[in-house]
Amino acid sequence: MKFTPALQSATLIKRYKRFLADLKTADGAEFTAHCANTGKMTGCAEPGFKAFYSTSDNAKRKYPQSLQLTQNQFDHLICVNTAIANQVVLEALNTGAIAELVDYQTIAAEVKYGQENSRIDFLLTDEHKPHCYVEVKSVTLLSQTEPHSGQGYFPDAKTERGQKHVRELVEMVQQGHRAVLLFAVLHDGINQVSAAEHIDPKYAQLLTEAIKKGVEVIAYKAEISASQIRLAEKVPFIA
Incomplete structure (x- = not known):
């Protein structure tokens, strides 16, 4: 954008x-x-x-x-504007910039789903494949002990809301759908992402369990300037 x-x-x-x-x-x-x-x-x-x-x-x-x-x-x-994460992800979905999420016919935002009264950031649908539920999380927390390591974390504080979203994604997998947790890295200094076990151990545990149950986790880093911001490259998610 x-x-x-x-x-x-x-x-x-x-x-x-x-x-x-x-x-x-x-x-x-x-x-x-x-x-x-x-x-x-x-x-x-x-x-x-x-x-x-x-x-x-x-x-x-x-x-x-x-x-x-x-x-x-x-x-x-x-x-630091968290609303931008979904905007740049939507743009990337529309342009096919996220290789793992191409070839869907429709993209719907903020769709109600799950048993815990949630809204999925993006629901991708195609008549020839299972629905794909995409939850977006903005990553801006760089390691404070090793700031030159490029290690980023999510979340930056305990998040019951984030825990709920992980549970909802697991439920979608169990129903036969595809579920993706997409970390949008909006920090120049972050080159890889991990769950912040030192901040929210329950979230980290839930995410580990979710991955074992079939939830996909991917991370894409944004290219940022005063004139534009766009998702530019995939970076590792380190479990």
Whole structure:
């Protein structure tokens, strides 16, 4: 997806109240931007990081600017707007950029499914093959102990919602469908992904069990700039 116009840059002063971030431009102007990320954003939003933001022309918005990217101390670009993950995955599905998920006739988003009142990110269908349920997770947590290792993790905090999604995917496999957990890596410095057992051991355990039961796990890394972001290459998922 393209950022039109290209994102503008500033310095991150602080992120707070989950949805707000104070930024400062090069000429000294300070303002508050909306931050569409409910996670901890560990290593992604430290004071002094370079920030990239968009500006809405919607006059009704209280905060016209939205924080989209940050750049850490290692010059890694990180997409901190979690809504973008599904947008870039949808674009990749439509262009056939995800080799494992091509040749489906229809793509539907946010479809209700499962026994726990869930919505699947994407349901791929074709009259000649089983339905394919695709759950997307955004990965931005780089190893804090070895930041140059390229090791990324999901989740960055305990996630009962994420645990539920793994259970739902297992159920789809048991019903004869295909179920895929797709990690969208939105961090320049991450080159491989693992479940964050040190953060949410239950999630890691559920995911290990799900893989044994037939849930597929794949990871694709985005190419990120101030003008666009797109899924560009497959990276390893290390169980």
